[in-house]
Amino acid sequence: MDDRAPRAATGRAKRGARVTIHDVAKASSVSVTTASQALSGQGRMALATRERVKAAAKALSFRPNAIARALLKQRSFTIGLLTNDTYGRFTLPVMAGISEALVDRGVSVFLCSVERDPVIGQSHVDAMLEKQVDGIIASGKRLDSRLPVDLSGVDVPVVYAYCEGPEGSVGFVSDDGQGARLAVAHLVDRGCRRIAHVTGPEDFAVVHRRAEGFAAALAAAGLAPVRAEPLIGDWSEAWGFAAAGALLEGPAAPPDAVFCGNDQIARGLIDALTLRGLRVPQDVAVIGFDNWEIFAAATRPPLTTVDMNLKDLGRHAGLTLLDLVEGRPVSPGIRKLPCRLVVRASSG
Amino acid sequence: MDDRAPRAATGRAKRGARVTIHDVAKASSVSVTTASQALSGQGRMALATRERVKAAAKALSFRPNAIARALLKQRSFTIGLLTNDTYGRFTLPVMAGISEALVDRGVSVFLCSVERDPVIGQSHVDAMLEKQVDGIIASGKRLDSRLPVDLSGVDVPVVYAYCEGPEGSVGFVSDDGQGARLAVAHLVDRGCRRIAHVTGPEDFAVVHRRAEGFAAALAAAGLAPVRAEPLIGDWSEAWGFAAAGALLEGPAAPPDAVFCGNDQIARGLIDALTLRGLRVPQDVAVIGFDNWEIFAAATRPPLTTVDMNLKDLGRHAGLTLLDLVEGRPVSPGIRKLPCRLVVRASSG
DNA sequence: CTGAAAGCGCTTACAG
DNA sequence: CTGAAAGCGCTTACAG
Numbered sequence: 001m002d003d004r005a006p007r008a009a010t011g012r013a014k015r016g017a018r019v020t021i022h023d024v025a026k027a028s029s030v031s032v033t034t035a036s037q038a039l040s041g042q043g044r045m046a047l048a049t050r051e052r053v054k055a056a057a058k059a060l061s062f063r064p065n066a067i068a069r070a071l072l073k074q075r076s077f078t079i080g081l082l083t084n085d086t087y088g089r090f091t092l093p094v095m096a097g098i099s100e101a102l103v104d105r106g107v108s109v110f111l112c113s114v115e116r117d118p119v120i121g122q123s124h125v126d127a128m129l130e131k132q133v134d135g136i137i138a139s140g141k142r143l144d145s146r147l148p149v150d151l152s153g154v155d156v157p158v159v160y161a162y163c164e165g166p167e168g169s170v171g172f173v174s175d176d177g178q179g180a181r182l183a184v185a186h187l188v189d190r191g192c193r194r195i196a197h198v199t200g201p202e203d204f205a206v207v208h209r210r211a212e213g214f215a216a217a218l219a220a221a222g223l224a225p226v227r228a229e230p231l232i233g234d235w236s237e238a239w240g241f242a243a244a245g246a247l248l249e250g251p252a253a254p255p256d257a258v259f260c261g262n263d264q265i266a267r268g269l270i271d272a273l274t275l276r277g278l279r280v281p282q283d284v285a286v287i288g289f290d291n292w293e294i295f296a297a298a299t300r301p302p303l304t305t306v307d308m309n310l311k312d313l314g315r316h317a318g319l320t321l322l323d324l325v326e327g328r329p330v331s332p333g334i335r336k337l338p339c340r341l342v343v344r345a346s347s348g
Numbered sequence: 349m350d351d352r353a354p355r356a357a358t359g360r361a362k363r364g365a366r367v368t369i370h371d372v373a374k375a376s377s378v379s380v381t382t383a384s385q386a387l388s389g390q391g392r393m394a395l396a397t398r399e400r401v402k403a404a405a406k407a408l409s410f411r412p413n414a415i416a417r418a419l420l421k422q423r424s425f426t427i428g429l430l431t432n433d434t435y436g437r438f439t440l441p442v443m444a445g446i447s448e449a450l451v452d453r454g455v456s457v458f459l460c461s462v463e464r465d466p467v468i469g470q471s472h473v474d475a476m477l478e479k480q481v482d483g484i485i486a487s488g489k490r491l492d493s494r495l496p497v498d499l500s501g502v503d504v505p506v507v508y509a510y511c512e513g514p515e516g517s518v519g520f521v522s523d524d525g526q527g528a529r530l531a532v533a534h535l536v537d538r539g540c541r542r543i544a545h546v547t548g549p550e551d552f553a554v555v556h557r558r559a560e561g562f563a564a565a566l567a568a569a570g571l572a573p574v575r576a577e578p579l580i581g582d583w584s585e586a587w588g589f590a591a592a593g594a595l596l597e598g599p600a601a602p603p604d605a606v607f608c609g610n611d612q613i614a615r616g617l618i619d620a621l622t623l624r625g626l627r628v629p630q631d632v633a634v635i636g637f638d639n640w641e642i643f644a645a646a647t648r649p650p651l652t653t654v655d656m657n658l659k660d661l662g663r664h665a666g667l668t669l670l671d672l673v674e675g676r677p678v679s680p681g682i683r684k685l686p687c688r689l690v691v692r693a694s695s696g
Numbered sequence: 697c698t699g700a701a702a703g704c705g706c707t708t709a710c711a712g
Numbered sequence: 713c714t715g716a717a718a719g720c721g722c723t724t725a726c727a728g
Contacts, residue, residue, distance in 0.1 A: 023386060063474070063477055063478055064478060065419075065421050065423060065479045065480060066478040066479045066480065067415055067417055067418050067479065070415050071413075071416055072536055072580065076415060077479075078458075078479070081459070092440060095459070096461055099459055099460065100461070102471060106475065108457065108458050108460070108475060108476070108479055109459050109460075110456045110457065110458060110459070111427075111429070111443070111447055111455070111457050111458070111459035112447065112451065113444055113447055113448070114459075124451060126411070127451070127454065128456070129411055129426075130411055130412060130413070130414040131414045131426070132413060132414065132415045140459065167654050201632060234469055236646060237646055239645070244587055258443070264642075264646075294612075297613075298585055298586070315558070
């Protein structure tokens with residue numbers, strides 16, 4: 001026949017004409033209205049008509065264009081995920097949880113890693129907004145750090161996940177105090193009475209949350225801490241190793257249990273205890289924090305540790321953002337999500 | 349005045365009318381054609397007009413709707429990133445590299461983690477396709493594993509990154525053989541002559557690539573391996589620890605260097621050597637593979653190791669997908685990208 | 697029960 | 713140098 005009707009000047013897609021709902025309508029001899037309604041289950045029409053349209057769509061392998069729908073409905077079914085952590089271990093499960101929760105509701109996730117530079121960060125946010133994301137999740141690698149972007153003027157809902165947000169925002173964090181209490185209560189249950197706490201640098205908020213939980217649980221059990229203050233160091237194995245010396249020397253009675261601020265410290269501590277001929281958990285029980293499998297499961301003996309349920313946290317954040325996007329009421333504030341204790345051999 | 353003209357039945361966005369190019373045109377008293385061209389730098393018009401339009405856009409904080417542009421241009425400036433690894437360490441830098449390379453070209457990345465289930469995986473791919481992604485990157489946690497999705501019928505370009513693809517596809521992997529040669533050549537340079545290889549399970553392709561590189565580099569230096577075969581175990585510290593025993597016992601002369609299949613094995617091996625009173629690197633030099641900072645930097649002494657440049661690999665994959673999307677020629681095949689040696693104290 | 701038409705927000709060939 | 717109009721692919725109120 002003759003040339004096809006004039007098309008947009010941009011030309012056809014490289015891989016041959018794509019099939020649209022017009023093609024489906026034509027193939028099943030109905031209007032596009034009917035075709036659209038048949039496929040979406042809307043409207044009323046003869047069952048036979050609906051089936052005929054569906055069959056035609058299948059035969060043509062029709063794939064509805066979500067971009068066209070988004071333009072019309074003013075809703076992209078897309079959200080933006082901002083993270084400032086590309087190597088770390090915390091954002092990854094959070095991201096997986098978000099992605100899982102949303103993908104199942106037909107929402108796709110734009111991943112965007114914002115580094116230190118606020119100018120670049122802002123341009124990434126702008127790009128998301130131009131792409132009409134329905135909402136944004138800001139996630140970080142530290143509970144107490146902010147992303148280097150200003151989300152206050154943004155006209156879509158924002159949820160913070162494992163990341164500090166501004167006053168009045170909606171956010172989710174792990175309840176590190178509760179996690180610490182869980183750990184200490186478990187040690188007390190096992191009969192431990194002289195429990196020490198070895199942890200990371202004081203400029204981390206989690207160090208304080210965990211120390212508070214530690215102190216509260218001891219008090220609840222009517223015990224005094226084996227040291228007035230937690231032993232502060234860094235997050236490394238080397239520090240855990242060194243801390244063993246500080247704990248065992250001096251006039252005070254040695255501890256019969258140590259609650260560590262993270263798994264690496266616990267690992268170093270266990271190594272040092274073992275080297276000194278002490279048995280874990282018989283002489284000293286040890287609990288870590290993070291449940292970083294690569295450490296917790298490789299430690300001899302395997303490490304009892306607090307898991308922050310980060311994937312769950314991500315799932316909550318995703319679902320809550322969806323509530324906000326779809327206009328369901330959500331009260332502002334930071335929600336603390338409970339941790340769980342993963343019991344392995346190091347605590348008996 | 350009177351009510352605003354009838355709008356689409358879906359109603360306005362919740363947060364007040366969004367500003368469109370019509371608003372900008374009206375505010376600067378030009379047609380939408382001129383407004384569009386003024387903002388995009390196209391067309392020819394009085395400089396003053398262009399400036400006036402730009403000023404109006406800025407004053408109204410006009411944000412062009414990328415969805416509308418995508419519908420018109422048949423190009424979404426969006427790609428899909430499939431990964432089957434949500435906790436591991438390899439995909440993360442690959443993803444960061446992809447994301448970085450593309451975000452800088454105005455392309456956003458849909459993150460989608462596909463677990464084992466092929467049905468779910470396929471539905472995620474369908475969702476991406478409905479959202480009109482310009483292309484797809486499949487990335488995995490193992491060089492020799494495939495994603496549980498069939499990408500062969502997909503009508504957009506696909507690139508594989510640290511992941512096995514089908515015959516004739518475009519992919520990027522690390523050159524583990526070259527990485528191993530780098531490590532051994534370095535040891536030879538340092539004067540080592542009896543070099544052993546301790547590595548992971550045989551069903552990993554990388555185990556063979558690294559062992560081949562090891563053998564080739566020894567041969568090139570005119571050296572015989574201290575053992576006929578590499579010592580095969582798993583990827584754990586425990587195995588590295590145990591391997592030290594196997595290496596030092598028996599009639600053969602002990603090695604003066606060990607090239608390990610990963611950093612965890614190296615870590616365990618160093619621990620065992622140290623425990624036996626051997627000095628690293630003076631008595632035995634040790635090199636790892638992966639450059640997993642948390643292990644490599646924490647080892648005593650810090651570990652010399654092979655870095656696979658995964659972020660770079662991701663960047664290449666992203667840029668190549670863009671080439672494909674934009675119609676530039678790309679020859680099919682798997683490209684091996686070089687590793688680099690990160691020298692620390694464990695090799696002298 | 698079914699169809700023609702408007703419109704989401706943009707870009708671009710074409711006419712003036 | 714500038715503007716009116718068509719069209720990307722879809723959904724939906726409205727008319728028949």
